[in-house]
Amino acid sequence: xxxxxxxxxxxxxxxxxxxxxxxxxxxxxxxxxxxxxxxxxxxxxxxxxxxxxxxxxxxxxxxxxxxxxxxxxxxxxxxxxxxxxxxxxxxxxxxxxxxxxxxxxxxxxxxxxxxxxxxxxxxxxxxxxxxxxxxxxxxxxxxxxxxxxxxxxxxxxxxxxxxxxxxxxxx
Amino acid sequence: xxxxxxxxxxxxxxxxxxxxxxxxxxxxxxxxxxxxxxxxxxxxxxxxxxxxxxxxxxxxxxxxxxxxxxxxxxxxxxxxxxxxxxxxxxxxxxxxxxxxxxxxxxxxxxxxxxxxxxxxxxxxxxxxxxxxxxxxxxxxxxxxxxxxxxxxxxxxxxxxxxxxxxxxxxxxxxxxxxxxxxxxxxxxx
Numbered sequence: 001x002x003x004x005x006x007x008x009x010x011x012x013x014x015x016x017x018x019x020x021x022x023x024x025x026x027x028x029x030x031x032x033x034x035x036x037x038x039x040x041x042x043x044x045x046x047x048x049x050x051x052x053x054x055x056x057x058x059x060x061x062x063x064x065x066x067x068x069x070x071x072x073x074x075x076x077x078x079x080x081x082x083x084x085x086x087x088x089x090x091x092x093x094x095x096x097x098x099x100x101x102x103x104x105x106x107x108x109x110x111x112x113x114x115x116x117x118x119x120x121x122x123x124x125x126x127x128x129x130x131x132x133x134x135x136x137x138x139x140x141x142x143x144x145x146x147x148x149x150x151x152x153x154x155x156x157x158x159x160x161x162x163x164x165x166x167x168x169x170x171x
Numbered sequence: 172x173x174x175x176x177x178x179x180x181x182x183x184x185x186x187x188x189x190x191x192x193x194x195x196x197x198x199x200x201x202x203x204x205x206x207x208x209x210x211x212x213x214x215x216x217x218x219x220x221x222x223x224x225x226x227x228x229x230x231x232x233x234x235x236x237x238x239x240x241x242x243x244x245x246x247x248x249x250x251x252x253x254x255x256x257x258x259x260x261x262x263x264x265x266x267x268x269x270x271x272x273x274x275x276x277x278x279x280x281x282x283x284x285x286x287x288x289x290x291x292x293x294x295x296x297x298x299x300x301x302x303x304x305x306x307x308x309x310x311x312x313x314x315x316x317x318x319x320x321x322x323x324x325x326x327x328x329x330x331x332x333x334x335x336x337x338x339x340x341x342x343x344x345x346x347x348x349x350x351x352x353x354x355x356x357x358x359x360x
Contacts, residue, residue, distance in 0.1 A: 089190050089317035117319035121340060157357040158201045161313075161337060164354060165202075168309055168335055169210060169279065 001101075001145050003034040007042070007080035009073065011088045014045040017133045018105050022084060023049050023057065023065070026137035032061045034140065040076055041067035082145060087119040087130070095128055101145035102128035105136060127151050180278035180308070181213045183295075186225040187285015194316055195283050196232035197360055203233065215275065219246040219287050242271065247286060268294040276304050283313040284325050296332045313337040316360050320346075 008022050019041060021027055031039065039057075041049065054065045077083065077094050082101040085091035095102035104119040119130040126149045131139045184199065186192050202211050216236075218225050220243050230236050247257070247264035268290035272280075280295045282288030292312065298304045310333045314326050319340045322330065330336050336353045338344055344355035 089315070090193075092317075093193070114319075114321055115317055117321070118317040121319045121342075153197075154356075154358045154360055155201075158198075158359040159205065160356040161354075161359045162201060162205045164335065164356070165311065166208065166210075168311070171307060 001034070001081075003031065003036050003081045003145075005038045005040070005080050006031060006036050007040045007073075007076050007083045009042040009076075009083065009085040009091055010044040010046055011086055011091055012044050012070075013086055013088070013107070015086050015107050016046045017107065017109065018084070018086060019043050019046045019049065021105075021133050021136050023053065024137070027140065028057060028061045028063065030137045030140040031063060036063055039063050039065045040080070041065060042071075042073060042076070043067055043069060045069075084136070087115045089115060089118055092118055092122055092128065096122070096151035099150055101148055103136070103139060103143070104128055104130035106130060106132055108132065125149070179213055180276050180305075181215045182211055182279045182281060183217055183272070183275070183277040183291060184214055185217045185280070185282035185285065185288035185291050186222070186229060187219070187283075187287050188222065188225070190317070191283055191285045191315060192225040192228045194313070194360060196229050198281075198283065198313060199229065200232055214240060215277070216241045217244055217271075217287070217291060218242070219244060221246050244268070244271070244287070247290065265290045265294075269297070272298055273303055276308070278305070278308045280310045281313075282311075284315040284323050286325060288312075289325050289328055292329050292333060309334045311335045311337070313359075314339065314343070316358065318343065
């Protein structure tokens, strides 16, 4: 699978670990092997990458890197071949609802990280993958993104909920 | 707002921040689609004063909504607010919720987890107990989609008193299997 455009997103969090790892040599090598040409970094409240470093990455790996803090990101999501993101529910839903391949990277520095539960659940149902920061390069090299299942909204379950609500309201 | 809308008991939908509102948009869309008995027509959306995005989000999901369908309320606590001042703002928000629920007598309070929903559920419970709300009015809580193994704080506060408490994931359904008001339909989103 070719990952021409890779979108990295941290939402509103500060997740320097993720920004650092995706601009590290092992990950860039893995991306280069996957024919990555463009890397878009939404760094949110994390420390941005220095411009000189972006230039070096372009020269060394042939990967063009764009970064920004916040902007409406629907276009970025739709343009991506794979989304690498933090374990926020919003990011998970963006991946699923847009039918994108996704790799959720868990932030070990967050103490009460209940959002990890969602990533783990969705991964157990093969809708996306998740890993730790230090695993990103090996996962990118080994994961088969084409094996992920497409996500179907729970329309039938929603109907059951509304029937139960109607039933409740009739008493 | 026409007076008939007031006497016909409305439904209160409590909106909150981003993720919760996105989920509530989908629930409401489905509710409108399957409203064969026409019982979910008169909905009032409760939105915090400081929340600019929730109203936009729900309006783009349900374009037919009017300005009068929204009720603006004070927020109980803003991010970063000190706990001392938040005692007063929380009390103020609580008084507001008691007044609104007393005034409108909603037949259903429907919410899905933002902190703003807690006082409305307690107010509805209280007024129903005291006879201001009819005995058949209901309080329904849908837990956030991202709660897989543990309940949110709002969820824990509301589980003892709501009429139906919906979870999305099997681990929570198993964990609270003994609670008769807890329902699991599989993930509904």
